[in-house]
Amino acid sequence: MVGEYLILTVIRYNETFYDEYNASTVEECFKVKDFNGVTWINIEGNPSLPFIESLAEPMGVHPLFIEDIRNTEQRPKVDEHEDYLFILMKMLELNKAEEVTEEQVSLLLNKNTVLSFQETPGDVFDNVRDRLRNSRGVVRTLGADYLAYSLIDAIVDNYFTVLEKIGEKIEVLEENLMDNPRTEVLNELHKARREMITLRRSVWPLRSVISFLQQCCHPVLGSHMNIYFRDIYDHTIQIIDAVETNRDIISSILDIYLTSVNNKLNEIMKFLTIIGTIFMPLSFIASLYGMNFRYMPEIEQIWGYPYALALMLITSALLLFYFRRKKWI
16 A cells, blocks of 8 residues: 555556546556556655565566665666666755755656656656646657656756756855855855755766667667657756856855955955054054153153154154055055
8 A cells, every 4th residue: 555655646648548547556556457558657755665666566677776766865877678778867956945955766667658756746747747638749649758758858957947046046146245245145155056066966977868868779769769868968968068157156256255355354454454553653652751760851841741642643644644655545
């Protein structure tokens, strides 16, 4: 039985037929034998090992691939078997806090069936489902290989959405940093940098996966699929370029931040140095006339105190004039 933590959705279709339902057992997923069309079984949650084995058994899936489905820390990859292909990808989404979340998606593809495993409910496949329900495009007229392509394409296209949001965030951070280089902005920059690392870690191996599928001659992939996977490959190259560009921008912004902080620190130190330089001769004059010698001639003069103050004022004015002349202030 499927627990509350697991959602099984089954979609069966061909050019003239469409059926979609939620299953509660593995048997319900394969209740129709010898169906003349494509079956898509989508699993959302954290299924147990026996459950995956029973679900993948009709496809003759190797135990190593089943273990890869359970281990969600895998890199994107593709493995081929005599009767099926195993494709592993990373699906990226933005949560309510506009933070990038990473989720592993595993695809098992044979001639007429696609199994997709997701870690949590919710995905980027709504457009694919809508096209299937309303028979839009050619997805209902083609086979399981085109469905697998559509799922992969949906994941890759969503990378552009994530990149756009991160790019907008970087622009705002850059503006804020130029106006006021605060520590909070620096923290947001480091966060954006980590998100770009996540994107890079997901996209770089994906390029090899798509390149393999583009050149693959496996029986479950028709020769007509090469042009479709070539289009996804071009998208992955664009994403990689955008990721590298954003990483360079973030590095430049960090350099600007450090430069701004150093300039601000230099301004503070210059101000303190000028103040200290002005008060050094004033302190000397005050300490000189603060000595308690009995026969200091200026002590008994009526104008001694105003004279000392005037001397301090003139000294300060001369120093300020000198600093201004040297363009230090």
